[in-house]
Every structure is written in structure tokens, then in C-alpha cells.
Amino acid sequence: MRESATALSLSRRFPPGRPADEEGGGRVVRDAQLRFVCPFIPLRGTYEEYLQGLGRRENLRRREKWLARQPGFSITVARTPEDAVPDLERFLALHRARWAAEGGSDGLADERHEAFHRDAAAELARAGMLRLYTLWCARRAVASVYGVVHKHRFLYYQSGYDPLWASRSVGMVLLARTVKDAFAEGCAEFDFLRGDEAYKGQWKRAERWTVRLQLFRGARGRVARSALLASKAVQGSVKAALPEVALSSARMARRLWRAPRPEGETVWGTLLRRASAALRGAAGDASPAAGN
Secondary structure (H helix, E strand, O other): OOOOHHHHHHHHHOOOOOOEEEOOOEEEEEEEEEEEEEEEEEOOOOHHHHHOOOOOHHHHHHHHHHHHOOOOOEEEEEOOHHHHHHHHHHHHHHHHHHHHOOOOOOOOOOHHHHHHHHHHHHHHHHOOOEEEEEEEEOOEEEEEEEEEEEOOEEEEEEEEEOHHHHHHOHHHHHHHHHHHHHHHOOOOEEEOOOOOOHHHHHHOOEEEEEEEEEEEEHHHHHHHHHHHHHHHHHHHHHHHHOOHHHHHHHHHHHHHHHOOOOOOOOHHHHHHHHHHHHHHHHHOOOOHHHOO
């Protein structure tokens, strides 16, 4: 983070634009670059007070009331290793379904990532840190949020929802519940982590930035720095020349291309197979919490 002790210490030790002498290695030059915005909500006051400043407050209330009237509506929270096992599988299915039409998720790209989170969720639950939310409606899991509480901060890691329920704003309703619970739990902050997605901008009240600090030393360092700066200039020119729709298409194509697929299957075949499997997985479960 830009405000971290490490970043501040390096900034003081190696001022920008002025090479510094380093023992045994010649002169060191520092480059700094802002990288990613990290929106968050300082949890001051009460949840109801926070809602007064939310632009989508009235829409949220309508969606909550509509969902509350539906058969089997409930919201569950998995905190134990036993509850985490089935709820993580539901989360993964809903997350795949959410991203299937866009070529897959960058955050959970393949089976290795999913296997890691199966182990991680169990360990987080044993440590009392897991908050795995599921929104149920019509006897189905239709939205999920994977959250972690650490040092009085709620970390909103990933989410997913059934695309067939997107028009009912199930993701927004479940997000509101996680914020409400973070207030009730006495958390000091609700952290959306990295990313500038539009929905985060509607909920955030502050933001931080990550920063990249690079140190270049000696003649080889100067050559590497020049090459890196030239590469960034070319990338910036290409991005500036392309419309956003082309960049989005390129990102989706990249996710599809790297997705694992059976021998002989085309990229479009992978897209259709993953979308179909994700939808079946999201729709296949019923739960006692959903009204059985």
C-alpha cells in the first residue's frame, strides 16, 4: 500500500529522480507507480446511518422486500469447517456461473485455485475468520459472498450469483447483508480489496492505492529500467488507441485461451461447456435453510 511503512521507508531512503549511493553496488534509482485502487467503508456510526448516504438505498429496500416475500427466502452464513464444505461448493458454482459468459474468472481461474480455496476455507473456519454467505430463494442458492474477518476488518474477497436471478439484484441484497453484519460484529472497516468495479464505487466511502516501487542499481539496472520504461510506453499507447469494448474482448479471449479444456475442444466449446456446467451446479442444490 502507498501508506505502508515499507513504502514510506523506501521513499525516504531513495528519493525519486536522485540516484543514491549504495554500499558495494553503485548508484540506485527508484521508480514508483500507482497500481490498483482499493475501495473501503470506514464503519462509523450505525448501518442505518450509513444507508442514508447510499445512492441505491430505495432500490435496495424494494429488492429486499420482494425477495423476503418469496418462498424459501433466507440468508445463511457458514463459519464452521462442517458448514464451509458444502457452502464453498455452492459459492464456486455460482462464481463460475457469474463469469462464464465473460470467459471465466481471473480470481479463480482453474481447478488449482479452487482446490486451494477448499483447503483455505476450512482453515479460515477453524480460525474463526470465515464468513461464507449464501442467499437462498425458491429452494435454490442464488447468490454467495466469500468473506474473511481479520483484525476487525471484513475482507470482501469474491462473490457469485445465478445469472437467471441477476435482474432481482440478489448480489446487491447479499452485499448489503454483509455490510450490515460487519457493523453488528463491531468491525472497524469493510474492505473491498483490489479493484475499481462500478458497484464498489456505489458503496465505498474511502479508498487506498497499491504502489509499485522498483529499485535499479548500476549499469545493468539502468539498461533494464530503460527497457521497462519503453515497454510501458508502448503498452500505454496501444491501450489509449483501443476502445474499451476491444480491451474487454481481449481480456475475455485471454481467459478463454488459458482455460483448461479437453483435447480437440475449441475455445467456444469451452465457453459453452463451462456456462452449462456452472448453471447446472448453481441450480442443483436445495437446503433445509431454503424451506425444506
